[in-house]
Amino acid sequence: MSKEGKHHRHEHHLRRCCGCMASCLLALVLIVAFVALVVYLALRPSKPSFYLQDLQLRRPITVGDPSLSASAQVTLASRNPNDHVGVLYRRLDVFVTYRDEPVTVPVSLPPQYQGHRDVTVWSPVLSAQSVPVAGYVADAMKQDVAAGFVALQVKVDGRIKWKVGSWVSGSYHLFVSCPAVLSAGFPGFGGGANATLSALKFAQPTGCSVEV
Secondary structure (H helix, E strand, O other): OOHHHHHHHHHHHHHHHHHHHHHHHHHHHHHHHHHHHHHHHHHOOOOOEEEEEEEEEEEEEEEOOOEEEEEEEEEEEEEOOOOOOEEEEEEEEEEEEEOOEEOOOOEEEOOEEEOOOOEEEEOOEEEEEEEEOOHHHHHHHHHHHHHOEEEEEEEEEEEEEEEEOOEEOOOEEEEEEEEEEEEOOOOOOOOHHHOOHHHOEEOOOEEOEEEO
């Protein structure tokens, strides 16, 4: 056989080997993806539950023209309802809003793993100084304080992953919204004309809406 024939034969075998390796690699990727899909569908992970347990003002909310300043410590609890699926909290940013306007700077919580049926509690301090808001928002806050009833929202924006054994899913967006009612007439509602910012107290623990 000529040298040219041997060369072409070698190239043919090389192409066949590369084709086989590529086919095997593709098959392996498809098998892994299929197994992951089967595991995911079989276990059907449920989204974690969040609860706002407490909100304590560290200093009175101040209303500027037009701005808001606030400092509060919130206590958030999260429960993983799954029997066989863990939750990896990759990023969690917590902040407070009033009438959909942020009144504190977002605080990032450290990444954390939550096992099956586990409960995790965080107590971050959220604060901001002279946060610019629309004029109508500042006016609404003054009116709500005079009425002795202020409705805030504690929100969480982050990313989570599901974990089953050594398998970890892709990243999913997590958004949590918790109503936080402050009342000067605690434990009832309404404080009348004598209501003050420093007299506002957290009314009661509440469940949160969770989107994944």
